Amino acid sequence: MTSLDEVARRAEVSAATASRALSGRGRLADATRARVQRAAADLGYVASSAASTLATGRTRSIGVLVPLVDKWFFAQVLDGIATRLAPLGYDITLYNATDDALQRRQLFQTSLRRGRVDAVILLSLALSAGEIADLRSLGLPLIGLGARDLELATLRVDDVAVGRRATAHLLELGHRRIAHIGQTLPGDAGGDVPTLRHRGYSEALAHAGLEPAGFATADFTIEGGYRAARALLDRPERPTAMFAASDELAFGVLFAARELGLDVPRDLSVIGVDGHDMSGFFGLTTIEQFPRAQGAAAADAALAALGEPAPPAATPAAAATPATLPFALVVRTSTASPAAPE
Amino acid sequence: MTSLDEVARRAEVSAATASRALSGRGRLADATRARVQRAAADLGYVASSAASTLATGRTRSIGVLVPLVDKWFFAQVLDGIATRLAPLGYDITLYNATDDALQRRQLFQTSLRRGRVDAVILLSLALSAGEIADLRSLGLPLIGLGARDLELATLRVDDVAVGRRATAHLLELGHRRIAHIGQTLPGDAGGDVPTLRHRGYSEALAHAGLEPAGFATADFTIEGGYRAARALLDRPERPTAMFAASDELAFGVLFAARELGLDVPRDLSVIGVDGHDMSGFFGLTTIEQFPRAQGAAAADAALAALGEPAPPAATPAAAATPATLPFALVVRTSTASPAAPE
DNA sequence: CTGAAAGCGCTTACAG
């Protein structure tokens, strides 16, 4: 790769001047600048990232900490981040937080400390207190997206409201036996997303003077939804409606219903959360939450924290107040009034 | 962040010795080494990536060039790569190759030239000749996974064989009117994956002395498969079986069939390619291709090219000859003999 | 407006 020195020599200036001409910082004659830029273009010069970083302390790279890349939601968010960052010349360094304790230690105590990124975006991670301390000690801007730790949650959907809205939709249709599939943390779990959705569900039911008609814990996969639904539907007093805390869980519910010979929505109404690509095909009623826009918003928050000028092409969603991300009920064919109103 | 100097001072040695103690290179007294390591641990020292890179020319980061992160297949591969690289202390820098010409130019001519990575893994990308030249000029190991350009395709599934196997399965069941949904490039398209699968399909039919019963082009999404299937099924001589070049396309076919009131597999047999997470729920017969293992194999190939010792926990799949990645037919309930054999 | 020089934090021959 060509170095700054070669460019400087070709343009017959010092390396200092060449650097200024290329970075745009500092005053210099237009003719000089043009000459240097010409030389750089001719040689295909691009500044070495390592050298720039060492000299300036800036990496022009953003770290993204993801639980699992192979989940629809995170892939969407990641795509939103990438789309926003690329035009600004920021790279993405991907940090995969697995469940393996050893690898996790290495991630938080070594990888992240190598100084490879200017800021870190955290995607809905359950972090231990020690890990949060590790992150804090980096001295970098931290942008949490649905992070469990409330202090890190710079950006989030109001998930209690999501749970309430989903449940209210079922109540409005006349359902009285409404079950829930999701997850809940014991005690004061702070900002855990599934726990908040569950709380919204409970609140809406309480408001209507009803008792929950079943709750099952599941990991957020189709398989998990399927199993949970099988368990909940295999009861004497079967629920007439089910609120699944994610679309993938809801897909599992639909597969379970089909297997049990239940017609959706006649025998069972189902609502999810996410706005998954496939939800339209399944006719699934859901609470959309625009994960791509969430990624863009997280990227914008990171850039803002780094003092970058606001990107020109900011989408409306991303331009919204960072603290509150939008969601919207999308009604399809998986929900209807219960067949035999009680 | 603490610097090497601080560690050296605390251990009462020179920076040079501290560096040696921590890197394990060069001979030095056990006691000295221990003292330095102690000091480093006490201070939570981690070497600055930029400084190491500048001094050694190695970044300990691998670039991954992806077309779109939000597709199941690529997310799987990425996960496989990450899982393999993390324990070795290699980071992943994500490069998103969009369709936007400007961003693409910036990616190939600037981002990748910043010297941030030691090698680049290319995931099934259609690259222009100029882009391939750009990549070559980096002077880095390039690992192609299903790359269209044959010279870059260090790793690949035999996609002609995949197409043949899928079609043969339908033939063995007695089907004679077999349609295909995929894509094909004109002329000698080299190593384009969809084109190769199509070729396998054609070969299998020709071998059986049959004509194709319809072919439709679609982008590799559920939506694309749905539309293509609608077009193919809306004909007088409806095919009795359909080979979709991906599981997502096949899901689209299933949705279309359902909408048309066609029973699968009685009225229509469907086979896909991938082994998508959801294929089991759909009862979809498919050719599995283990994308996670493909990612691991690509990571291994990159590490090997960099002279890293073979990772200890190499999975059987990844340990296989790099040139040929495995695939396997998985028969489920979406394929059966045609209802009325002709 | 431009250049010489120091410095960012490592690593690695080269001496001893």
Add this chain to the structure above:
DNA sequence: CTGAAAGCGCTTACAG
């Protein structure tokens, strides 16, 4: 076995 010194390729006060 260990240290002093140079160098990796930039950037940025500091002079002029």
